[in-house]
Amino acid sequence: MSWISTRAYYERINKFVQKQAPPLASPPLLIESLDYAPIAAAKNADDWDAIAGTLVESARRLESAGAEGLVIAANAMHKVHDRITEAVSIPVLHIADSVGAAMAQTDCQNAALLGTRFVMTESFYRKRLVDHGVNLLPPNPDDVEMVDGIIYKELMLGRVTRDAERALKTIITMKEKEGAQAIVLACTELEMVVDTDANVLPVFDSTDIHCRAAANWILE
Template identity: 45%
Template sequence: MNKLGIIGGTSWASTALYYEQINKGVAARLGGLHSARLAIESLDFGPLAAMHQAGDWDGAIRVAVEAAVRLKASGAEGLLIASNTMHKAREAVEAATGLEVIDIAAATAERIAADGRSHVALLGTRFTMTEPFAREAYEQRGIVFHELNGHWRSEVDRIIYEELAAGRVVRESQRKLKTLITELAKQKVQAIILGCTELVLAVDARANVLPVYDTTAIHARAAVEWMLDDVAAARRKAA
């Protein structure tokens, strides 16, 4: 099994979801008492979030790179950034470590394209919703984004930073997100991308008027596939 390094704490609430889902995925595939070989750098999100708000992306990327270098030193053979927004650091992390970073957008875009959907709404931080780093993998597969208006972009961003990233799920915010998804369904949107790893805490991916793609779950499954790639290859060879 390949050892995976996770840059987490961005926030701790979604990192906990990754830890559970990756371990359950490995156990389901291998059976018995098997669990995932992981190293986790859980960052203090407070200073990092302040860098986001100040536009200090050089500082935020430096924090991610330093965490990735420590993970490589611990024996990690590949990396996962447990945050859509912090994928802004993906290329710098790969360049600094020489390790593959499992791309959350590429994994999600592949799933959406395979399902034959091409007109989606992306919910996330305002950076993820508007900046090219988060959109390129989707656009390369012909997926078109339905743009949220300024009010909804601000409200989704607020819910993430003020509530979900702190591990708080507020019922009123859950209702607002359900209202947003209902509105988007009326505007011919084919699916919703939960483009923030905490959004699944407030949005039921299984009970909505539109198909909902949970990037946390999709990313975790891609991580399991990567970790067990050598196991699958060995089984194919034996067969």
């Protein structure tokens, strides 16, 4: 939900559409960039009802403004995906389904999931990938704390450090040793500190995959 991910989504979707559409074409987009502070406070209080309420209101405003489909530009917020889907009459493209479909196309069957604490440890995201035939390594508590801290204390504030880059590279290297065939980068900001093209394992970047799915949906 950070402005970092909002910017990434806007730029990526436009670029993907422009590659496939006639010159000077750009996708018609409605963007609601929410104040993340109250959402973060509700998350820390484990008040997902409040979060769902905020996102449902946003989704309804976008639908009323003419949106024909929705994407939630945050992996963790898909915890309330079903409640948003029930509240609107337009499709909501699920990020984990997009990632799972991309992994199924490459026959990747064993992966490690990196994201916020909620994404790494709870079933709402993991189950979606498993439903696409992907086996996931169990979360390591130390990795969960490390990655969650980097996301919320650095990346969502726009801070990128060498320490964070080294920490993620070490974690990915260890995941390979534990048997992972690939990494799922399940946080829209993690690509800021992970080189998706230069790692010991293939990296499935949820931001890139979700934006590509949104662009393809727009062009259908």
